[in-house]
Amino acid sequence: MGGRGKSRTQRKHFRQSRENEWKRSKPDPSSQDPDSTTDNPNSTWTPFATQNSTFDEYYKEQGIVPPEEWDAFVAVLRTPLPASFRINACSQFSADLRSQLEKDFVQTLQAEVVEGDEAEAIKPLPWYPENLAWHSNFSRMQLRKNQALERFHEFLKLENEIGNITRQEAVSMVPPLFLNVQPNHFVLDMCAAPGSKTFQLLEIIHQSTKTSSLPDGMVIANDLDVQRCNLLIHQTKRMCTANLIVTNHEAQNFPGCRLVRNHELLELEQHIGQLLFDCILCDVPCSGDGTLRKAPDLWRKWNTGMGNGLHSLQVLIAMRGLSLLKVGGRMVYSTCSMNPIENEAVVAEVLRRCEGSVELVDVSNERPQLLRRPGLKRWKVRDKGLWLASYKDVPMHRRSAVLPSMFPSGKKYEDLVDSNHKAVMENDIDKGVCVSSEDGNRAAENPVTYKFIEEVSDLPLEHCMRIVPHDQNTGAFFIAVLQKVSPLPEKRKNGIDKQHGEPENQDIEDSKELQVDSLENTREEALEAVNVINNRHNTEDLEASPSGACLEGDSEEVHKPLETESIVKMTPGKRKLQIQGKWRGVDPVFFFRDEVTINSIKDFYGIDQRFPFNGHLVTRNKDRGHVKRIYYVSKSVKDVLELNFSVGQQLKIASLGLKMFERQTSREGSSAPCAFRxxxxxxxxxxxxxxxxxxxxxxxxxxxxxxxxxxxxxxxxxxxxxxxxxxxxxxxxxxxxxxxxxxxxxxxxxxxxxxxxxxxxxxxxxxxxxxxxxxxxxxxxxxxxxxxxxxxxxxxxxxxxxxxxxxxxxxxxxxxxxxxxxxx
Structure with a gap:
C-alpha cells in the first residue's frame, strides 16, 4: 500500500571512510616512481595486500581451524565476499519478489557464472526460513561492473531503497534467528547501527500481524554514535513501523528506567515499573576480522592488540544486557571477530560473574543446515610478542593490561599459584617424588621459568558457535546464546542492583568507574583498536541506501566504542535544534493532545472510531501551533514513553514511532479544510x-x-x-x-x-x-x-x-x- 517515506539524514557522513573496498583509490603522484607518468592510461596500481604474518601465526596457534584446513580457510578469506540479501517478510510484495527470483533471475543469471564453476548464480540460503534470504555467486564489484548483471543490480538497488529487501551479509542474519523473538516481546538491540539486524527483528515481530494492526511487542535500537544513529533511523524508516524507539546511549550504561517501588503508578496493572526485555541482541563492537572479505584493508591493520583492547568493554556491555534481561529471557552475544579473547573469553567471564543465574544454551540442533563450529575451550593470549598460556605467565608490568578474564580459567594470580602448586604436588607424588610447599613459593617468585599447566575452561563453551568463511562461502561470525534462569547475584557487577538484581541509576555510575579503570589499564591496545575501528565503516552491505546516498558496505558489526558521546552541531543556515529537553541536541518528545486538530483530522478523513488515537500520537515540538509532523506509536511504545517520563526522561530518544500526519505547507494546501495530510x-x-x-x-x-x-x-x-x-x-x-x-x-x-x-x-x-x-x-x-x-x-x-x-x-x-x- 502506498509509498514509503524517505529521510534527510546527512549524506556526507555516509561517504566517509570508504577505504575498505577491494578497488584501491588512485595513488598520490608524489609517491610514485619519478620516472613514471601519472597520466599514463596503462599505469596500474596494486590491490590491497591480503597477507599478514602476524594474523597467520596468531590463528594457527589458537587452532581456529584444524591445520589441514588452514590453506582452504585463508584462500577463501582472500577472495571478495559474495553479495547476499534478505526479502522483507512484511512487505506487501514479498511473495512476488520471491517468485521473481525463483522463476526469473535463477535462470537468467546462471549464464554469467564462470565457466567450469558449478556454483549456482543465486540461491536461497538453506538455513533461513521460507526462502526469504538469498546468496549470490557475484561480488559487489562484479554486480557494479558487469553489464550483463545490470538488471539484477538495478533490481537490488531499487528494492533495497524501497525497503522490500535488505542487502546484508549472510552471517549477519544469523544472530536474530536464535533469539526466538515473538510478536509480544520487548526486544533490545544494544549496538544496533546501521540497522540491518534491527530491521530483521522488526520483521519478526510484525510477520504474524495483519497490516492494519500492530503487534504487542516492540524494539528499542540503541547506538552510541549520533551519526550512526542517523544511519540506523535511515535504515529502519523503510520498515514503516510504530513499534520502534531509537536511542543514543553507551550500551554498557543503557538506562534501566526503574520506577520507585512505592510510586502510585505501579498500582496500575498496565503500567511498566521497569524497562526489562524478553530478548536482547548484544552484537558488540569488535576488531572485525571476520569481515576481511568485505574490508580487505584490515589485512594490513590487523594486530593482536585490537581484540585485547576491546575485551573489557565487551564484558561490560554483555553484563549490562543481562541485567536488563527478564528471567527466562534470551540474550545473543555476537561479534564479527574470530578472536577467542573477544568471544569465548568474554562469554566465560560473563558466566563466572553471573554465578549460575545465566546458562549457555546448546543450540547445536537448531538451524541444522547452518554449518558452524563449536566454541573453543582452550586458547592463549598474545601480548607484545609473547604467547601467554596462563595469567601466571604475564610479566608483572603487563598485568594491568592483560587481565585474568582473558584466559580460559579466568583465575587471578594467587588462585593460579595455589591450583598449580596442588597439581604439581599431586603429579610428583604419583611419581614418588618428595615435594614441599617451597614449590609453590618458587612458582610465585619466578613464574617465567616455572612451568604451569596449560589452562582449559571448565565451562561448556562448546555450546557457542563459530562460523568460518570456507564452510558456506560467507564471512566469519561468533554467536553465543545465553538464557537468564534466575535473578543475577546480589552484589553489584556492572550496573546490577544489589537488592533486586536489576539495574539502578547509581549502579550505572559504578559501571562507568569500572569501565574507566579497566580501559585505562589497556589504554594502548584500546586506542589502537579504536583507530582501526574508526577507519572501518564498511562491513554492512548497504550499496543502495534509502536516501540514495552511496553506502556500499557501511559497518554493522563495528562501532566507535571509546569515543566520548558526540553532540549534533547546529549548522549555519539550518534551523536550530530545540534545547528544551533533558538531552542536549535532541528534540524532546511530547504526547499530542490537541483535541481540535485531532477531531478535524478524524472528521476530514472519516476515520473509524475503532482506530486508537488517544495517547498514541506524539510530536517533537511543544508548540502545538507549529507542529509539522505527528507520529503514531504502538501501545508498547506508549507504555515505555510513559515510564520514561515517570523516571525523569532517562532515555535519550533519537527517533520513535511512525510518521502518520504532516502539515500542509504549500500555498494551495493551506486552503484545504484539514491542515494535515x-x-x-x-x-x-x-x-x-x-x-x-x-x-x-x-x-x-x-x-x-x-x-x-x-x-x-x-x-x-x-x-x-x-x-x-x-x-x-x-x-x-x-x-x-x-x-x-x-x-x-x-x-x-x-x-x-x-x-x-x-x-x-x-x-x-x-x-x-x-x-x-x-x-x-x-x-x-x-x-x-x-x-x-x-x-x-x-x-x-x-x-x-x-x-x-x-x-x-x-x-x-x-x-x-x-x-x-x-x-x-
Missing part, C-alpha cells in the same frame, strides 16, 4: 479505517498516475473516476487500485493485498504524493503481477529508469519529509 508511511496502517476521501481507480488510470504524476480530471480514461475526483473538496485523498473492472466507490473493501497511493486534489488535476522511486517500484511490481505479454501490459509506455526523474510534473508534491527528532 496522511503520510505515505502511515497510510497502510490507517487505510482500513478511512471512510472518506478514498477513490478507486482502474488499472489503466492507476498506471497513468504513477507514470505522469499529475493528470487533469478530464484526461482520465475512466470519465466517472475523473468526475468523482473533481467533485472532492481540495486536499489530500487516497486512490486505491481496483481489483476488477468495476468496484463500488461508496464502499471500498481494503485488505492486505490492497495497493493504494496518496494524492492531492487540486483545482484542475490530481497529483501523486509519492516519490519517483516509489512510483517506479510500484510500476515494476504491477508489471510482474499483471503482465500477460499482450499489448495492454503495464510495460507499455513505462518510462526508463532515467526518465522517471524527468517526468515529474511542476506541481508534484514530494512526500519525503525528515526522520523523527528534527521537528520544528
Amino acid at each position: 496522511i503520510s505515505s508511511e502511515g497510510l497502510p496502517l490507517i487505510l482500513p479505517y478511512i471512510t472518506k476521501r478514498i477513490l478507486c481507480a482502474s488499472p489503466g488510470d492507476f498506471k497513468h498516475l504513477l507514470q505522469y504524476k499529475t493528470i487533469k480530471f478530464a484526461d482520465f480514461v475512466d470519465a466517472g473516476f475523473g468526475k468523482k475526483a473533481e467533485n472532492l473538496t481540495p486536499g489530500y485523498c487516497v486512490v486505491v487500485l481496483s481489483k476488477g473492472r468495476r468496484e463500488a466507490s461508496e464502499f471500498i473493501q481494503v485488505d492486505e493485498s490492497t495497493i493504494a497511493i496518496g494524492c492531492w486534489k487540486g483545482r484542475a488535476s490530481l497529483t501523486v504524493m509519492v516519490t519517483a522511486m516509489d512510483c517506479r517500484e510500484l510500476l515494476e511490481r504491477l508489471l510482474v503481477r499483471f503482465d500477460t505479454g499482450k499489448g495492454s501490459s503495464v510495460r507499455e509506455n513505462m518510462p526508463s529508469s532515467n526518465a522517471f526523474d524527468e517526468i515529474q510534473g511542476p506541481n508534484v508534491i514530494d512526500d519525503s519529509a525528515a526522520t523523527g527528532g528534527d521537528d520544528s
